[in-house]
Amino acid sequence: DTAVSQTPKYLVTQMGNDKSIKCEQNLGHDTMYWYKQDSKKFLKIMFSYNNKELIINETVPNRFSPKSPDKAHLNLHINSLELGDSAVYFCASSQVGDSEAFFGQGTRLTVV
Amino acid sequence: EDQVTQSPEALRLQEGESSSLNCSYTVSGLRGLFWYRQDPGKGPEFLFTLYSAGEEKEKERLKATLTKKESFLHITAPKPEDSATYLCAAPTSGTYKYIFGTGTRLKVLA
Secondary structure (H helix, E strand, C coil), X not given: CCCEEEECCEEEECCCCCEEEEEEECCCCCEEEEEEECCCCCEEEEEEEECCEEEEECCCCCCEEEEEXXXXXXXXXXXXXXXXXXXXXXXXXXXXXXXXXXXXCCEEEEEC | CCEEEEECCEEEEXXXXXXXXXXXXXXXXXXXXXXXXXXXXXXXXXXXXXXCCCCEEEXXXXXXXXXCCEEEEEECCCCHHHCEEEEEEXXXXXXXXXXXXXXXXXXXXX
């Protein structure tokens, strides 16, 4: 009965490929996020959505395109993958934009 | 610019050896200071929210406190299972995002 679930957990792909990561939350939250965690474990916001509307796009390359089909889902599509995209990507949700966030288990993306 | 800084970067303790982790912040109009625990290969797990200076929250061996400039996570008589990375975060003023510190990697030795 996972609160925030994302798939897949691991993703290994070649440079230039296109891939998607899916995220679903069953907490009834209005706000969802994508965070990127680099090799030094630093968490940085990429996108935030509130009620399916994009609120924050934190200077992320256009190759990254989030999509929120409904309040419970926020997917991340990445085009033309590059080596530097290798990282762990976390989905999260919160009730409102400044309440505690709950995170998924992460997707470790490795671009070779 | 809003900023959250944690120290130390890493900490090794013997089982039972109490200590504190520090989180310094400069965030305009603080609307909460969050503490998370992250185990290897997992997402951050929410621990506490603190809203105002002087507030304290406790959970088992952990106690979080807040002043106007920093927050402390006190660990009393830690056990090996407390080993994890501890992250603090704050929502930035007026936006739907949290700024995270770089974390403190805690290792408790049996």
